[in-house]
Amino acid sequence: MNAVIEHLARDEGHNFSKTLVEEIELVKGLGIKGDAHAGETVKHRSRVKADPTQPNLRQVHLIHCELFEELAEQGFSLGPADLGENITTRGIDLLGLPRGTRLHLGQAAVVEVTGLRNPCHQVEAFMPGLLRAVLVRGPNKTLIRKTGIMGIVLEGGMVGCGDPIVIEEPEMPHLPLERV
Known part of the structure; x- marks a missing residue:
């Protein structure tokens, strides 16, 4: 199966869930035009509080739609943008990508993978029991964070639903993904 963009979202406010849109504009070095x-530099509230001068390694949030299908089997009803992602993908193992992977989106945009999104208490507040489902222990008691990956925009451009994703490792x- 080819990797594709299933859904796109952005939100000008710091809301947990985002608003679905048909296309987004990625801006080099900044992220998604019109997104909070x-x-x-960092925009996530807790990180701003800690040090507002930190570089923003969380400009773009991607989640694989297969996660929603997995969670549905556990009784959770989630849809695209519910967990605050900007890009929902299909056909790509986002969590298995090495740090520094470049994702070529659509015709021109390039996002470099910086790390894992760390699920927080907001996930549990959004849907009770969900945090336990997306933050699990794997083999050797390793912690698996399932709420997607984060990246920075290396090359800007317009991206639409259905656009292909080309993976450049x-x-x-390869360095494993860590939380950012």
Whole structure:
């Protein structure tokens, strides 16, 4: 199966869920035009409080739609943009990508993967029991964060629903994703 963009979303406010749209504009070095998390420095409220001069490694949030299907089997009813992602993908193992992977989106946009989204108490407030479902222990008791990945915009451009995603992995050795 080819990797594609299923859904797109943005939100000018710092709301947990975002608003679905048919297309978004990615802006080099900033993020998504019209989204509250766009900027060179951090925009996530807790990170701004800690140090507002930190570089923004969370300009774009991506989640694989297969997660919603997995969660539906556990009784959770979630849809695209509910967890605050900007881009919902299909056909790509986002959590298995190495740090530094470049995702070519549509005709021109390029997002570099910076790390994992760390699910927080807001996930539980949104839907009781959900945090336990997206933050699980794997083999060897390793913590698995399932709420997607974060990235920065290396090349801007318009991106639409149904656009292809081309994966460009970095040179070896590959670095695993960590929370950002």
